[in-house]
Amino acid sequence: MRRADIVDTAREWLGTPYQHQASRKGVGTDCLGxxxxxxRALCGAEPLPVPPYAPDWAELKGEDALLKAAREVLVEIPAGKAAEGDVLLFRMVQGAPAKHCAIVSAPGWIIHAYWGRSVCQTRLVPWWERRIAAAFSFPGLED
Structure with a gap:
């Protein structure tokens, strides 16, 4: 798999409406979806089951479940080294569990879904940069 494959596949989801816990291209998704x-498109079956989660799951449980799962499935890299096709996790509040993710689509740009927005490509502005908790690559990248 190449980085361009990841970005091209993520771009196919642009415009998909936000829907909490969903993961259906063109129908509805959240950031994890x-x-x-x-x-699924590039690697096949999902490696871990995704339990039901409420919008405030991270605040209620205080567990860093998203970060833990990412470390089990993806390859952690230094956040400053994230490139196209890599995954960023974000902490919405300092010290809180990571609860948002995005795919780097170009230098300074990310593709993600968040409350009230369809899947979109946005600039990785300082507001988002300050909230980066970790960065990961897909396993088996060729480039």
């Missing part, structure tokens, strides 16, 4: 859909 987008990542899961790209994984």
């Amino acid at each position: 987008l990542l899961r859909g790209v994984w």
Whole structure:
């Protein structure tokens, strides 16, 4: 798999409406659903089951479940080294569990889904940069 494959596949999801816990291209997705859909398209079956989660799951449990799962499935890299096709995790509040993810689509750009927005490509502005908790690559990248 190449980085361009990841970005091209993520771009196919642009415009998919936001829907909490969903992962259906063109129908509805959240940020994790987008990542899961790209994984399915390029890697096959999802490697871990995704339990039901409420919008405030991270605040209620205080567990860093998203970060833990990413470390089991993806290859952790230094956040400053993230390139096209890599995955970024974000902490919405300092010290809180990571609860948002995005795919780097170009230098300074990410593709993600968040409350009230369809899947979109946005600039990785300082507001998002300050919230990066970790970065990961898909396993088996060729480039």
